Amino acid sequence: MANIKDIAKMAGVSVTTVSRVLNNQPYVSAEKKDAVRRAIENSNYQPNINAVHLSRGKTFLIGVVVPFSNHPYFGLLIEGIANEALKNNYKLVLFQTNYEESREIEALTMLKYKQIDALIICSRICEWDIINDHVSYGPIILCEDARGRKVSSTFIDHYKSFSKALEYLYQRGHKKIGYCIGRRTGANSQQRETAYKDFLMKFNERLEENFIFLECFNFEDGERVVERLINMSNPPSALLVSSDQVAAGILTCCKELNILVPDELALMGFDNQPIAKIMNITTLEVPLIEIGRRLYIQAMDNTTISHDEIQVKLIERLTV
Amino acid sequence: MANIKDIAKMAGVSVTTVSRVLNNQPYVSAEKKDAVRRAIENSNYQPNINAVHLSRGKTFLIGVVVPFSNHPYFGLLIEGIANEALKNNYKLVLFQTNYEESREIEALTMLKYKQIDALIICSRICEWDIINDHVSYGPIILCEDARGRKVSSTFIDHYKSFSKALEYLYQRGHKKIGYCIGRRTGANSQQRETAYKDFLMKFNERLEENFIFLECFNFEDGERVVERLINMSNPPSALLVSSDQVAAGILTCCKELNILVPDELALMGFDNQPIAKIMNITTLEVPLIEIGRRLYIQAMDNTTISHDEIQVKLIERLTV
DNA sequence: CTGTTAGCGCGTTCAC
DNA sequence: GTGAACGCGCTAACAG
Numbered sequence: 001m002a003n004i005k006d007i008a009k010m011a012g013v014s015v016t017t018v019s020r021v022l023n024n025q026p027y028v029s030a031e032k033k034d035a036v037r038r039a040i041e042n043s044n045y046q047p048n049i050n051a052v053h054l055s056r057g058k059t060f061l062i063g064v065v066v067p068f069s070n071h072p073y074f075g076l077l078i079e080g081i082a083n084e085a086l087k088n089n090y091k092l093v094l095f096q097t098n099y100e101e102s103r104e105i106e107a108l109t110m111l112k113y114k115q116i117d118a119l120i121i122c123s124r125i126c127e128w129d130i131i132n133d134h135v136s137y138g139p140i141i142l143c144e145d146a147r148g149r150k151v152s153s154t155f156i157d158h159y160k161s162f163s164k165a166l167e168y169l170y171q172r173g174h175k176k177i178g179y180c181i182g183r184r185t186g187a188n189s190q191q192r193e194t195a196y197k198d199f200l201m202k203f204n205e206r207l208e209e210n211f212i213f214l215e216c217f218n219f220e221d222g223e224r225v226v227e228r229l230i231n232m233s234n235p236p237s238a239l240l241v242s243s244d245q246v247a248a249g250i251l252t253c254c255k256e257l258n259i260l261v262p263d264e265l266a267l268m269g270f271d272n273q274p275i276a277k278i279m280n281i282t283t284l285e286v287p288l289i290e291i292g293r294r295l296y297i298q299a300m301d302n303t304t305i306s307h308d309e310i311q312v313k314l315i316e317r318l319t320v
Numbered sequence: 321m322a323n324i325k326d327i328a329k330m331a332g333v334s335v336t337t338v339s340r341v342l343n344n345q346p347y348v349s350a351e352k353k354d355a356v357r358r359a360i361e362n363s364n365y366q367p368n369i370n371a372v373h374l375s376r377g378k379t380f381l382i383g384v385v386v387p388f389s390n391h392p393y394f395g396l397l398i399e400g401i402a403n404e405a406l407k408n409n410y411k412l413v414l415f416q417t418n419y420e421e422s423r424e425i426e427a428l429t430m431l432k433y434k435q436i437d438a439l440i441i442c443s444r445i446c447e448w449d450i451i452n453d454h455v456s457y458g459p460i461i462l463c464e465d466a467r468g469r470k471v472s473s474t475f476i477d478h479y480k481s482f483s484k485a486l487e488y489l490y491q492r493g494h495k496k497i498g499y500c501i502g503r504r505t506g507a508n509s510q511q512r513e514t515a516y517k518d519f520l521m522k523f524n525e526r527l528e529e530n531f532i533f534l535e536c537f538n539f540e541d542g543e544r545v546v547e548r549l550i551n552m553s554n555p556p557s558a559l560l561v562s563s564d565q566v567a568a569g570i571l572t573c574c575k576e577l578n579i580l581v582p583d584e585l586a587l588m589g590f591d592n593q594p595i596a597k598i599m600n601i602t603t604l605e606v607p608l609i610e611i612g613r614r615l616y617i618q619a620m621d622n623t624t625i626s627h628d629e630i631q632v633k634l635i636e637r638l639t640v
Numbered sequence: 641c642t643g644t645t646a647g648c649g650c651g652t653t654c655a656c
Numbered sequence: 657g658t659g660a661a662c663g664c665g666c667t668a669a670c671a672g
Contacts, residue, residue, distance in 0.1 A: 004665060014643040014644075023667085027641050027642080046432075048664080048665050048666070050664080050665080056648090057667095069398065072390055079389065091411075113369075249598070252572055275540060333659085335649090336660080337657090348658085372651080374649080374651095376664090377664075
């Protein structure tokens with residue numbers, strides 16, 4: 001394996017000059033640049049990435065924290081980040097937390113010790129204090145509304161979008177609306193809960209605690225929801241489901257039990273994933289790949305703190 | 321950020337000694353070892369990973385090639401690899417190929433230039449020649465039967481398991497059996513095709529080209545299958561579906577169209593993913609996480625070439 | 641524009 | 657048992 005010194009010798013220049021053409025820096029004459037280029041081609045030289053990292057003091061690694069990686073929501077987010085990272089020669093290090101705080105702190109610690117250059121947290125567990133303690137070590141980017149905080153973020157306004165969905169259901173004649181969500185804590189979830197409560201208040205409806213379905217992450221969680229639903233004496237007539245996967249699971253179970261959708265139960269999904277299209281689920285479209293792209297771009301910028309709000313779009317199909 | 325020299329100074333020893341205790345090497349007196357340990361704790365020192373990499377000539381990065389990462393099959397495989405890698409301080413670099421050969425070669429090239437220490441190919445596209453050209457650069461591990469090749473592999477015998485499934489369907493009275501698969505090329509797919517043809521031969525059935533459904537990867541691909549099915553004058557009575565996701569999609573469409581499963585159409589899935597359990601799909605269980613674990617272990621061993629065959633298990637449910 | 645040289649932080653001979 | 661010194665391959669002042 002040839003190294004930079006060999007190339008320098010072959011091209012009859014100094015290692016600095018080689019380094020300069022390698023990094024597209026100015027101040028190299030056309031002739032020398034050509035000589036270096038030729039030497040590189042003749043020897044199929046490849047820079048030693050480890051040496052570059054050491055010298056630059058960077059790892060070209062970017063940490064991505066997700067609760068689970070085999071969920072389409074996070075899968076798409078990761079894809080968006082990865083696509084953009086690839087272009088810039090950055091690699092991704094995945095931290096799958098399963099919502100354990102310690103795993104998230106592990107990622108933060110790696111940032112502290114420069115084992116990664118930046119950290120994107122797709123779903124935060126730990127308190128802001130802990131995040132704040134780490135901001136000085138490198139860019140930390142969040143996928144939730146972090147305006148007013150010391151970190152950048154790309155987010156959707158869950159209060160706004162949840163309200164929008166609720167009003168849409170209301171206009172369609174639904175007074176008793178419930179919702180399904182993964183976990184109750186978490187900034188995004190709390191925004192939604194607030195939107196839900198404000199909505200009830202506005203229309204003078206009472207909050208029914210059992211209209212809220214927790215632990216809804218995957219297709220299979222839909223079964224539990226339907227089971228609970230059929231045992232309720234006064235069930236909701238519509239459900240706002242924070243993931244198309246779960247909505248699809250619910251829809252499948254409903255069909256099995258001959259529960260008519262949307263007549264007996266209306267369903268509104270979230271994300272607009274392929275499964276929503278195929279099953280004709282009315283949903284709120286979230287451009288996850290684009291969000292991933294922006295998260296990456298923010299991660300690369302360690303000077304500015306910015307906040308990108310992403311808009312969602314209501315897609316009308318057949319479940320409402 | 322303290323470095324090894326600082327620790328040496330604090331502990332009153334040389335950097336060599338610090339390095340020795342860091343790497344659990346012998347020939348360090350208990351006292352000095354303790355002194356170093358204390359110094360490390362007091363300064364929350366963390367070795368500079370880049371320097372370690374450069375010095376060792378290793379990256380502690382392991383490449384993983386998958387066609388797409390948001391499919392549960394590969395998601396679980398990745399999870400299995402990642403779990404094991406984490407324990408050994410290895411990070412994963414994901415190569416998402418979308419079945420483009422050039423992306424796979426890119427990964428191989430990174431191995432060649434020591435940008436990763438090993439490469440696990442979960443679904444191969446390129447020819448064996450190309451693989452062979454790279455074996456000298458580092459461990460390459462495949463997730464297909466590679467016995468007789470110069471690389472290690474963890475695999476399931478798709479010929480055997482496909483035959484097993486076909487015979488099971490046959491015993492249940494199905495003569496006209498079709499199957500759904502992602503792509504036709506690919507070693508695993510070809511094994512299955514051979515099993516299919518041999519099965520037909522054995523029972524004197526004719527090969528119906530349109531009993532083979534290609535491009536079946538995700539839930540949503542099930543729709544296409546059912547559409548084609550209802551337009552067939554002489555459709556198969558049973559389908560062997562190489563992914564539970566697709567089987568679930570087919571099942572969902574069938575319910576929509578009032579096609580009775582298994583009476584009018586029997587379905588046998590593959591993998592035993594959560595969705596198969598919830599939808600009561602008869603399937604062949606594949607221990608993907610365990611396969612991932614073994615792939616990693618093989619990747620770490622750059623001296624021996626080994627081949628692990630993994631057994632699958634038939635899980636009887638309600639779709640056959 | 642170009643080259644010399646000093647690090648980057650750690651692993652590893654080798655002499656003591 | 658221990659430590660001085662060199663090397664890993666590259667980047668970035670700095671001097672010219």
